[in-house]
Amino acid sequence: MSDAEHRFLLRQARPFRAAAQRTPGPVVPDGRVAHADAHRWHGRPTIGGVRVTVFIRDDTDQLQARPDNQSLIADLRAVVHTVVPVNVMHQKIAVIDEQTVMMGSLNSLSQSWTREIMVTMRGGHFARKSLEHEHAELFARPPKCARCGGTSIELRRRTNGTWFWRCPDTACKTGANGRSNAWNMDIRLGQGRR
Structure with a gap:
């Protein structure tokens, strides 16, 4: 350097x-x-x-x-x-x-x-x-997982631009068939913004 x-x-x-x-x-x-x-x-x-x-x-x-x-x-x-x-x-x-x-x-x-x-x-x-x-106020307050109660929630964005919370916990992420079935919840930003 x-x-x-x-x-x-x-x-x-x-x-x-x-x-x-x-x-x-x-x-x-x-x-x-x-x-x-x-x-x-x-x-x-x-x-x-x-x-x-x-x-x-x-x-x-x-x-x-x-x-x-x-x-x-x-x-x-x-x-x-x-x-x-x-x-x-x-x-x-x-x-x-x-x-x-x-x-x-x-x-x-x-x-x-x-x-x-x-x-x-x-x-x-x-x-x-x-x-x-950056939606900092909203994104700084992730919810608890509604399925397992976990607090390590991830922030993600769908291909259509919608932001959502997702639980990465293995218990929530994997369904009975072994495929992903993670708990998630869309985030409403208001004022028509994504």
Whole structure:
């Protein structure tokens, strides 16, 4: 990594560090979950009074399904309020304090060695519009599975554009004939949007 790229990554971390100083949380400067602090935050509904929601790729992603990455996801679940797996997700967006929006190709929680970009924009109006466009408020509150009561619900999108919740639990996913029969529930976005 060149010096210029290193400085770029340090600049990109500034909004996260500033938010962490206002509301102490479990993220270390390089963006990885602070394993030692996981027990300190576990079970709290918010971190420093701030609701933290992270959208990740679901287990159908080959890298996400690897055991070492599943371990990191378990650590993440221990320190943030909500982790929502999303099928076929590729957005890289961070919204901090409804004031700062970061968009680009940088994987904030897993950057290692690739060249990436992240544009930072400040402004409450743009931040709120970004959250609205991504249906963040609705998607940050997955329901429990109506069949098994499980809470690890995935967010998916049908080919017709309709968003829906789906239970990935094996008991719900496999029917008597061995084929997929996962519990799912369509999401109504309102205002004719999908």
